Amino acid sequence: MSAACEPPDPAGDLGADLGPDLGPDLGPVDAAPIGDAEAAALFADLAPLPALILAVSGGPDSVALLWLAARWRAALADGPRLVAVTVDHGLRPAAAAEAAAVGALAETLGVVHLVLRWTGDKPTAGLQEAARAARYRLLAAAAREAGAGHILTAHTRDDQAETVLFRLARGSGLSGLAGMARVAPVPCASSPLPACGERAKALLLRPFLDIPKTRLVATLRAAGIAFADDPSNRDPRFTRSRLRRLAPALAAEGLSPARLARFAARMRRADAALEEATDRLAATLGIAPEVASPPLGTALRVDAIAWAKAPEELRIRLLGRLVAAAATEGPVELGKLEIVATALAAALAGSATTAESGTPVAPDARFRRTLAGAMVTVSNGRLTIAPAPARRDRRNAAGGPGTPGTRPAQT
Ligand SMILES: Nc1ncnc2c1ncn2[C@@H]1O[C@H](COP(=O)(O)OP(=O)(O)OP(=O)(O)O)[C@@H](O)[C@H]1O
Numbered sequence: 075m076s077a078a079c080e081p082p083d084p085a086g087d088l089g090a091d092l093g094p095d096l097g098p099d100l101g102p103v104d105a106a107p108i109g110d111a112e113a114a115a116l117f118a119d120l121a122p123l124p125a126l127i128l129a130v131s132g133g134p135d136s137v138a139l140l141w142l143a144a145r146w147r148a149a150l151a152d153g154p155r156l157v158a159v160t161v162d163h164g165l166r167p168a169a170a171a172e173a174a175a176v177g178a179l180a181e182t183l184g185v186v187h188l189v190l191r192w193t194g195d196k197p198t199a200g201l202q203e204a205a206r207a208a209r210y211r212l213l214a215a216a217a218r219e220a221g222a223g224h225i226l227t228a229h230t231r232d233d234q235a236e237t238v239l240f241r242l243a244r245g246s247g248l249s250g251l252a253g254m255a256r257v258a259p260v261p262c263a264s265s266p267l268p269a270c271g272e273r274a275k276a277l278l279l280r281p282f283l284d285i286p287k288t289r290l291v292a293t294l295r296a297a298g299i300a301f302a303d304d305p306s307n308r309d310p311r312f313t314r315s316r317l318r319r320l321a322p323a324l325a326a327e328g329l330s331p332a333r334l335a336r337f338a339a340r341m342r343r344a345d346a347a348l349e350e351a352t353d354r355l356a357a358t359l360g361i362a363p364e365v366a367s368p369p370l371g372t373a374l375r376v377d378a379i380a381w382a383k384a385p386e387e388l389r390i391r392l393l394g395r396l397v398a399a400a401a402t403e404g405p406v407e408l409g410k411l412e413i414v415a416t417a418l419a420a421a422l423a424g425s426a427t428t429a430e431s432g433t434p435v436a437p438d439a440r441f442r443r444t445l446a447g448a449m450v451t452v453s454n455g456r457l458t459i460a461p462a463p464a465r466r467d468r469r470n471a472a473g474g475p476g477t478p479g480t481r482p483a484q485t
Contacts (some may be wrong), residue, residue, distance in 0.1 A: 105288045107296040111150065112140040116281045125155040125222035128185070129213055132160060132172035132302040133226035135282065137179065140292035143226065144183035155209065157220045158187045161209045165196070165306075167290055172302040179299065188216060207262075214260050217276045229254055229280045232287045232321075235334035239317050239324070247408045252345045253338030256283050262404075352391040355384050361396070373460035374400060378439060378452050382422040390415045393450070396459040400475055401447030414445050421452060 106118075120126060125130040128143055130136040140158050149155050158180045160173040171481040173189045180187035192208040213225050232255045260276045282290065294301055309315050321331070359376040375395050381389065394411050398404065441452035449462040 080341075082348065103288050104286050105292040106283070107293040108138070108142060108289055110145060113146050114149070116285075117143060117146045120224070120226075120279070120281075121150060121153050123222075123224055125157060125220050125224075127217045127220060127222050127225040128156055128158040128211060129209075129227045130158045130160050130176050130180075130187075131304070132169075132176045133304055134291045134294055134301040135230055135233075135287060137176065137299060139226060139228040139282065140176070140180060140183065140185065141294065141297060144180075147182065154222075156183050156185045157216065157222065159216045160187070160189050161212050161427040162189055162190060162422075163192045163205045163208065165201075165205065166304075168302070172304075175300070175302065176432060182339075190216060196255055202314075210260050210262075214276045220420065221276070224277050224279050226279050226281060228282050228290070230282050230285055230287045230290065230333045232331045234283055234338055235321075235331035236314055236317055238334045238338050239329075240331050243313070243317075245409070248341055248348070249345050250339065250408075252342035253335070254280060254283065255342070258279050284335070331388050348387060351385075352388050352395070355388045355392055356395070359392075361392075372400070373458055375456045375458045378422055378455050378457040381457050382419065385416070386419070389419070393418075393459070397445050397448040397450070400459045400461050402461075403447040406446040408485045410445060414443050414450060417441070417443065418450065418452070418457075450465070456465055 094315065120288065126143070128136070128140055143156060147156055158176065160176045162169045162173050177187045190212040192212065194208060198206050217225055232326045238251060240251075244250075256279070258278050258280075260278050260409075283360065306312065307315060307318065310319070325331070359380055361374060361376065369421045384392075388413050390408075393415050394406050394408075397406050397411070418441055422439050439452045439455070441450070441457075443450045444462045447462050449460050451458045451460075
């Protein structure tokens with residue numbers, strides 16, 4: 075087989091779970107520069123928007139974003155106002171000069187450029203996560219200021235592949251393995267949802283998600299445009315840098331960025347179908363669609379036996395939604411949801427059998443657990459998910475008399 079042609083993908087053609095060993099994905103490196111016509115197609119949907127924030131670090135991907143977006147906009151008679159934003163995290167002395175270089179390029183392209191500084195406390199642990207949270211907070215503030223509802227980043231197919239590996243290594247479920255979405259709300263830190271505030275209103279757009287990084291670098295080289303090299307991208311203290319270093323060896327085993335990105339797209343498709351099925355389950359159980367937009371802070375009750383009969387994956391997803399709607403602690407970790415959903419299923423198992431034989435619904439099932447600020451209980455055939463009482467009240471409720479139908483949280 076010639077190295078130049080990609081082997082057929084039987085899983086893709088036939089939908090089989092397992093194909094033969096496809097071997098390494100060592101096709102030619104795709105280093106074709108992106109021309110104006112291709113850029114116009116990538117940005118086409120954005121033309122009617124009033125303003126766009128371009129997130130430009132100074133590295134190759136986002137400098138290519140600035141270059142291509144500016145040329146696309148210049149060719150339009152009417153179109154969005156572009157505002158390039160560079161966040162200086164104050165972590166590297168070279169960052170100020172890199173930001174200035176972005177400013178100089180932006181000026182030649184007729185694009186407004188802002189440098190925003192992260193001035194908050196810098197933690198020693200989780201520095202990259204904190205920097206990322208600060209970056210999105212500053213980008214969202216710039217969007218608000220500019221009257222822009224959209225922030226463009228230059229995430230590439232390689233970033234998508236890295237995200238999939240990163241999440242796989244952390245034990246993510248199917249939704250996480252779907253990788254980054256092309257359009258998504260600006261991420262909040264892992265803080266409670268209300269703290270996200272205004273930030274949640276801006277949308278993040280990733281027009282280069284299918285584009286290999288090599289093509290963006292080739293685009294800049296062909297145009298003679300310089301870009302910065304951020305050494306922290308190779309710093310072995312960071313997981314992402316270590317994964318990046320493994321990329322050639324993984325590609326030699328078949329786990330190329332192209333295949334990982336395709337895997338993410340398949341996971342995204344499956345995830346969308348499962349989310350729809352979860353909507354239908356919620357409707358069947360009589361749960362109003364508003365529950366999809368937390369926080370609600372009210373108790374939700376459903377028929378426990380109907381719940382028990384639903385497929386496990388859908389029960390876990392719906393439990394996650396209901397807990398997020400009842401409490402205000404934000405999305406629940408999948409592992410914790412799985413533990414509670416499994417315990418709940420075990421508590422309901424005996425009752426389901428009696429219910430099918432015609433006996434009144436689940437009079438005997440008892441269950442009580444707290445999860446991410448919500449209390450999950452079963453009594454009198456009803457599954458209730460409600461905001462958990464404050465910790466002290468919870469202890470009293472669990473141990474004290476006068477709380478019929480409940481018992482202490484199971485461990
Ligand atoms: N300091 C920053 N200021 C503004 N935008 C940023 C900054 N850092 C990252 N971004 C945006 O987030 C995207 C992803 O960042 P990440 O650090 O994962 O990628 P990268 O490979 O370093 O990208 P680049 O080549 O543009 O630096 C960047 O392409 C850019 O759009």
